[in-house]
Amino acid sequence: MQVAFPAAILFFASINYSDTMWMKPETILSVKDQPAGNVYYLIPGQGVCYNSYPVKRADIDSFMWYLDFAKDKNRCYIAGNVLKGADPGSFEVLNMYFARDKDQIYTAAGMQQKLDPETFEVLDEGFETDMHNRKRKITSYAKDRQGLWMMEYYSLKPTFVKGIDMTSFSRINDSFAKDQQFVLWRGKKVKNADPGTFTAFNINYGRDNNHIICQDNILAVADYETFEAVATQITLAKDKNRYYRFGDEIPKAEFTELRDQK
Structure with missing residues (x-):
């Protein structure tokens, strides 16, 4: 799983996203000043950087970014790498x-x-x-x-x-x-699941009128009537007979320890 x-x-x-989303890179003194997350920065002595990695040949004056993408007057980029063939004049995220x-x-x-x-x-x-x-x-x-x-x-x-x-x-x-025929989990079809009656407990577990489902699989061993997902730990579930993590059966003691973790 x-x-x-x-x-x-x-x-x-x-x-x-329109052109209003484009941003100029923030100037920071060094990579030590970099907050968490993937962002483009202007670091003195290194030029434009994607996180701590210099964006080679970037034009500082025209450089703009949004999400992982960026552009300047000459090139377009993703995660600091050049997107070959992309046109900066019409490029949009x-x-x-x-x-x-x-x-x-x-x-x-x-x-x-x-x-x-x-x-x-x-x-x-x-x-x-x-x-x-x-x-x-x-x-x-x-x-x-x-x-x-x-x-x-x-x-x-x-x-x-x-x-x-x-x-x-x-x-x-x-x-x-x-869709009208299939239930999908991360793009994978859940074999035999009924989309007309499917409901999700969370992003890992769900049910239709006949099955308990974990990710892209039918959880055949689960007791349908008593099955419940743990609200505070999306990996965990239980029924009257078993305890589960990502659909795999685990001992009660392990379930309890994982459930009670903060």
């Missing part, structure tokens, strides 16, 4: 994972020629803001004329999710989504 993290519900919506110019869509892997730029649309921001006001990547969806695309924290380029009906597609929370 994969580890997942809590996040707020994101709604099925188109995002488009779509969400945490995607940007575009007048011709193409870009991710951390560069130009994405499999995506159709004329119909491409992101369906969420691709991040949530945590209690420390830091932006954290989450499972993200986008669409074009071909259908649904998915990105995750370590994704460099999008994964196509086959067979999804975009007219009925909707997000349930940061991990679960559905």
Whole structure:
């Protein structure tokens, strides 16, 4: 089972960041003054930096950034790396994972020629803001004329999710989504789950009229009537017979210790 993290519900919506979102890099004296989080800075003697790493050949006067993307009069960047072929004059940020110019869509892997730029649309921001006001990547969806695309924290380029009906597609929370035929967990179809009756306990556990579900699997051993997820620890659940962490059975003592951790 994969580890997942809590996040707020994101709604099925188109995002488009205008030029007003672009920011100039903040000047800090050294990397020791750098707050947590991924940000572009101007450090005397090093020029423009992405965190502590210099952005090679960046033009300081025209450099602007938003999320992991940036541009100056000559080039476009993601995480401090040049996006080859991107046009600074028309470059815009779509969400945490995607940007575009007048011709193409870009991710951390560069130009994405499999995506159709004329119909491409992101369906969420691709991040949530945590209690420390830091932006954290989450499972993200986008669409074009071909259908649904998915990105995750370590994704460099999008994964196509086959067979999804975009007219009925909707997000349930940061991990679960559905269309009229399938329940999805992080872009993976949950075999035999019923989208018409599915509800999520949290980002790891859910149920339909016949099954308890953990991530992208049916939890066949679970007692349906007594199953409950732990509100304060999204990895944990229990029923009258067993205790679970990410759907795997664990001893009661381990469950209790994990549940009571602060």
